[in-house]
Amino acid sequence: MVEKNIILSGLSGSGKTTVGKIIAKKLKRPFLDLDILIEETERMTIPEIFQKFGEEKFREIESKLTIKVAELRNSVIALGGGTLMRPQNRESLKKNGNVVFLNPPLDTLLKRLQGDDTRPLLKADDIKEKKEKLKKLYEERINTYLESADLVVEGDENPERTANKILEQLFLQAKEEHDFSIIDKIIVKTESKNYEVVVGYIILHEVLTDYIKRNNFSSIVIVTSPVINQLFGVPLKEVFIEKGIDIKTVFIEDVEEKKDISTLSKIYDEFIKLGVDRKSLIIALGGGITGDVAGFAAATYMRGIKWVYVPTTLLAQVDASVGGKVAVNYRGGKNLIGAFYQPDLVVTDISHIFTLPDKIFSDGMAEVIKTAILQGGLFKNIEENAIKIKERDSETLFNIVYECIKFKKEIVEKDERDEDKRMVLNLGHTFGHALEAASGYKISHGQAVSIGTVMAFKLSLLLGNNLQKELESVKKLLSFFDLPVSVKELPYKIEEEEISNFLLKDKKAVAGRPRFIVPYDIGDVRVVEKLPGDLKILLKNAMDEKGGKN
Numbered sequence: 001m002v003e004k005n006i007i008l009s010g011l012s013g014s015g016k017t018t019v020g021k022i023i024a025k026k027l028k029r030p031f032l033d034l035d036i037l038i039e040e041t042e043r044m045t046i047p048e049i050f051q052k053f054g055e056e057k058f059r060e061i062e063s064k065l066t067i068k069v070a071e072l073r074n075s076v077i078a079l080g081g082g083t084l085m086r087p088q089n090r091e092s093l094k095k096n097g098n099v100v101f102l103n104p105p106l107d108t109l110l111k112r113l114q115g116d117d118t119r120p121l122l123k124a125d126d127i128k129e130k131k132e133k134l135k136k137l138y139e140e141r142i143n144t145y146l147e148s149a150d151l152v153v154e155g156d157e158n159p160e161r162t163a164n165k166i167l168e169q170l171f172l173q174a175k176e177e178h179d180f181s182i183i184d185k186i187i188v189k190t191e192s193k194n195y196e197v198v199v200g201y202i203i204l205h206e207v208l209t210d211y212i213k214r215n216n217f218s219s220i221v222i223v224t225s226p227v228i229n230q231l232f233g234v235p236l237k238e239v240f241i242e243k244g245i246d247i248k249t250v251f252i253e254d255v256e257e258k259k260d261i262s263t264l265s266k267i268y269d270e271f272i273k274l275g276v277d278r279k280s281l282i283i284a285l286g287g288g289i290t291g292d293v294a295g296f297a298a299a300t301y302m303r304g305i306k307w308v309y310v311p312t313t314l315l316a317q318v319d320a321s322v323g324g325k326v327a328v329n330y331r332g333g334k335n336l337i338g339a340f341y342q343p344d345l346v347v348t349d350i351s352h353i354f355t356l357p358d359k360i361f362s363d364g365m366a367e368v369i370k371t372a373i374l375q376g377g378l379f380k381n382i383e384e385n386a387i388k389i390k391e392r393d394s395e396t397l398f399n400i401v402y403e404c405i406k407f408k409k410e411i412v413e414k415d416e417r418d419e420d421k422r423m424v425l426n427l428g429h430t431f432g433h434a435l436e437a438a439s440g441y442k443i444s445h446g447q448a449v450s451i452g453t454v455m456a457f458k459l460s461l462l463l464g465n466n467l468q469k470e471l472e473s474v475k476k477l478l479s480f481f482d483l484p485v486s487v488k489e490l491p492y493k494i495e496e497e498e499i500s501n502f503l504l505k506d507k508k509a510v511a512g513r514p515r516f517i518v519p520y521d522i523g524d525v526r527v528v529e530k531l532p533g534d535l536k537i538l539l540k541n542a543m544d545e546k547g548g549k550n
């Protein structure tokens with residue numbers, strides 16, 4: 001079940017990080033420190049950012065990242081001392097979280113900060129000056145701290161007691177055990193490679209440690225983004241250190257605009273710097289973007305090295321993680337440069353879905369619903385369990401993710417290189433990819449697939465299939481998961497002409513005519529190579545609101 005974030009605020013030295021880590025451990029939730037996130041994103045320390053760009057620029061960077069982490073669910077987040085001073089930061093953080101203000105007396109803060117020169121706003125020649133600066137900051141900020149807080153805690157005692165007090169006052173209980181435990185395996189057999197997809201709940205550390213111990217890698221490198229590193233990379237690294245496993249991290253920006261050759265080139269540079277060789281292991285830790293880029297880097301660096309994929313979004317777990325499609329975008333062409341390069345292992349940990357922002361969870365549901373339409377029986381299962389899925393009930397999610405992986409495995413095994421049978425997996429994607437490109441990648445992949453799936457049904461109606469009832473059920477389910485079912489629902493305009501142009505450029509087009517994946521029923525989806533009549537008019541009608549009726 002997803003829960004609100006716990007957000008720790010207060011002046012430097014108030015114990016946000018220490019108390020936050022204790023709370024996260026007690027609740028068995030991920031922990032994120034905003035200051036570390038800023039440093040890892042900018043690849044500079046905070047004093048360096050202040051010195052190089054000044055406070056205003058630092059606040060801009062902080063704000064951008066605050067708004068991003070505010071969308072997380074189920075996390076414990078320690079803020080910087082000044083984060084709450086910007087109204088947009090306060091607003092976004094309070095949407096999904098309970099803000100706790102840690103307010104120990106100034107003398108306690110001073111004692112904790114003695115000898116600490118890493119806080120630019122408290123830089124002082126002696127203790128007296130530091131005390132004055134601290135007092136001034138306190139006076140400037142106290143009202144905002146108090147107004148923003150859902151809970152104020154003195155935090156003067158030891159951090160363990162402060163953490164307990166916070167849990168008690170937020171009516172939360174420490175967890176002795178995880179609420180659910182399961183692990184299962186699906187073996188994917190392809191011509192190029194056989195590999196396991198291990199699916200379970202809280203399994204990452206154990207499965208990866210075991211895999212690494214069984215192999216003799218010359219080095220191990222995680223490719224991930226700074227946010228995912230904090231949520232899942234840091235705890236993984238801690239376990240590896242305990243077990244004597246050395247591991248390095250390469251950071252990427254996991255945004256669609258950066259799923260390109262420039263990011264790939266940076267990864268190669270880092271690999272060279274870290275001495276990655278043919279016996280190294282790459283771990284792609286993140287969503288579909290990370291898997292696609294890191295997987296393509298693994299496929300091409302030194303003609304291919306081993307890689308493990310740890311998909312952390314619902315979309316990546318049910319779709320991107322199986323099948324070995326790895327790619328980057330190129331000159332507006334989605335996934336235009338890529339390869340088929342199967343991973344050596346996939347570790348799908350359902351617990352990772354719990355921190356997903358609601359919108360990204362919904363994006364994943366677009367692929368889940370697409371899979372369900374292809375598979376048939378799963379569609380009913382999702383309709384019946386829609387509420388539990390939306391609440392992110394762990395057991396329900398495990399079953400859904402497992403079924404999707406099993407279905408994808410069967411298709412990939414029959415057609416690894418997407419030459420015939422696998423093409424049905426592109427239901428909603430021909431339109432979807434064109435929408436993504438025509439929107440300049442403003443629309444997310446999941447939203448695009450959602451609208452694209454509806455368009456595919458409308459196309460089917462235009463071809464004379466009687467699927468109005470099924471179309472309504474599909475639209476109802478997509479809407480239930482907050483997905484758009486028409487371009488008109490988007491907050492920006494995408495020109496039909498643009499969509500058509502991109503459709504005709506689709507890389508799966510044969511002689512300029514894209515192939516369409518057309519549903520004939522729930523559980524019966526076919527590849528149609530030649531659509532009758534004028535393609536542009538047909539597409540225009542499929543994009544039309546009334547699609548299929550006129």
Ligand SMILES: NC(=O)c1ccc[n+]([C@@H]2O[C@H](COP(=O)([O-])OP(=O)(O)OC[C@H]3O[C@@H](n4cnc5c(N)ncnc54)[C@H](O)[C@@H]3O)[C@@H](O)[C@H]2O)c1
Nearest residue numbers: 287288289290312313315316319320325352355356360445
């Ligand atoms: N290779 C394939 O077969 C395949 C299949 C489908 C999609 N894709 C590709 O996948 C990409 C979309 O991937 P996506 O939807 O997984 O998202 P993503 O990789 O774009 O990530 C979206 C956001 O979610 C964040 N995130 C990831 N995991 C998180 C977690 N557990 N908690 C909180 N935040 C988390 C990321 O930091 C990022 O900000 C597209 O580029 C698409 O082309 C590839």
